[in-house]
Amino acid sequence: xxxxxxxxxxxxxxxxxxxxxxxxxxxxxxxxxxxxxxxxxxxxxxxxxxxxxxxxxxxxxxxxxxxxxxx
Numbered sequence: 001x002x003x004x005x006x007x008x009x010x011x012x013x014x015x016x017x018x019x020x021x022x023x024x025x026x027x028x029x030x031x032x033x034x035x036x037x038x039x040x041x042x043x044x045x046x047x048x049x050x051x052x053x054x055x056x057x058x059x060x061x062x063x064x065x066x067x068x069x070x071x
Contacts (some may be wrong), residue, residue, distance in 0.1 A: 014060060021053045 028049050032042040 017056065021056070024053065025050065 025046075028045050029042070031037075032045045035041070037045060
Protein backbone atom coordinates (compact mmCIF):
# COMPACT_ATOMS: atom_id res chain seq x y z
CA UNK A 1 0.00 0.00 0.00
CA UNK A 2 1.41 3.35 -1.08
CA UNK A 3 1.07 6.28 1.32
CA UNK A 4 -0.04 9.43 -0.41
CA UNK A 5 0.19 13.00 0.83
CA UNK A 6 -3.56 13.03 1.38
CA UNK A 7 -3.45 9.89 3.54
CA UNK A 8 -0.58 11.24 5.63
CA UNK A 9 -2.41 14.53 6.14
CA UNK A 10 -5.71 12.83 6.98
CA UNK A 11 -4.07 10.66 9.63
CA UNK A 12 -1.32 12.97 10.85
CA UNK A 13 -3.29 16.18 11.29
CA UNK A 14 -5.65 14.95 14.05
CA UNK A 15 -2.85 13.05 15.79
CA UNK A 16 -0.42 15.97 15.80
CA UNK A 17 -3.06 18.51 16.80
CA UNK A 18 -4.19 16.19 19.61
CA UNK A 19 -0.58 16.13 20.83
CA UNK A 20 -0.44 19.91 20.72
CA UNK A 21 -3.73 20.07 22.64
CA UNK A 22 -2.30 17.85 25.37
CA UNK A 23 0.75 20.09 25.53
CA UNK A 24 -1.51 23.17 25.77
CA UNK A 25 -3.42 21.51 28.64
CA UNK A 26 -0.10 20.93 30.42
CA UNK A 27 0.85 24.59 29.88
CA UNK A 28 -2.50 25.76 31.30
CA UNK A 29 -2.07 23.46 34.31
CA UNK A 30 1.51 24.63 34.86
CA UNK A 31 0.43 28.27 34.59
CA UNK A 32 -2.25 27.75 37.24
CA UNK A 33 0.10 25.83 39.50
CA UNK A 34 2.90 28.43 39.35
CA UNK A 35 0.51 31.31 39.95
CA UNK A 36 -1.09 29.45 42.88
CA UNK A 37 -4.52 30.00 41.35
CA UNK A 38 -6.42 27.56 43.55
CA UNK A 39 -9.30 25.36 42.47
CA UNK A 40 -11.56 28.11 41.16
CA UNK A 41 -8.70 29.89 39.41
CA UNK A 42 -7.61 26.66 37.75
CA UNK A 43 -11.22 26.06 36.64
CA UNK A 44 -11.42 29.53 35.11
CA UNK A 45 -8.08 29.06 33.34
CA UNK A 46 -9.14 25.75 31.83
CA UNK A 47 -12.60 27.07 30.95
CA UNK A 48 -11.30 30.18 29.25
CA UNK A 49 -8.27 28.76 27.49
CA UNK A 50 -9.55 25.31 26.59
CA UNK A 51 -12.76 26.37 24.80
CA UNK A 52 -10.91 26.52 21.47
CA UNK A 53 -9.63 22.98 21.94
CA UNK A 54 -13.17 21.82 22.63
CA UNK A 55 -14.31 23.29 19.32
CA UNK A 56 -11.67 21.28 17.47
CA UNK A 57 -12.72 18.05 19.17
CA UNK A 58 -16.41 18.71 18.50
CA UNK A 59 -15.66 19.18 14.80
CA UNK A 60 -14.40 15.60 14.56
CA UNK A 61 -17.23 14.21 16.70
CA UNK A 62 -19.86 15.90 14.51
CA UNK A 63 -18.05 14.75 11.36
CA UNK A 64 -18.03 11.17 12.68
CA UNK A 65 -21.76 11.13 13.46
CA UNK A 66 -22.73 12.78 10.18
CA UNK A 67 -20.64 10.35 8.14
CA UNK A 68 -22.16 7.45 10.07
CA UNK A 69 -25.75 8.61 9.53
CA UNK A 70 -25.32 9.49 5.84
CA UNK A 71 -23.30 6.56 4.61
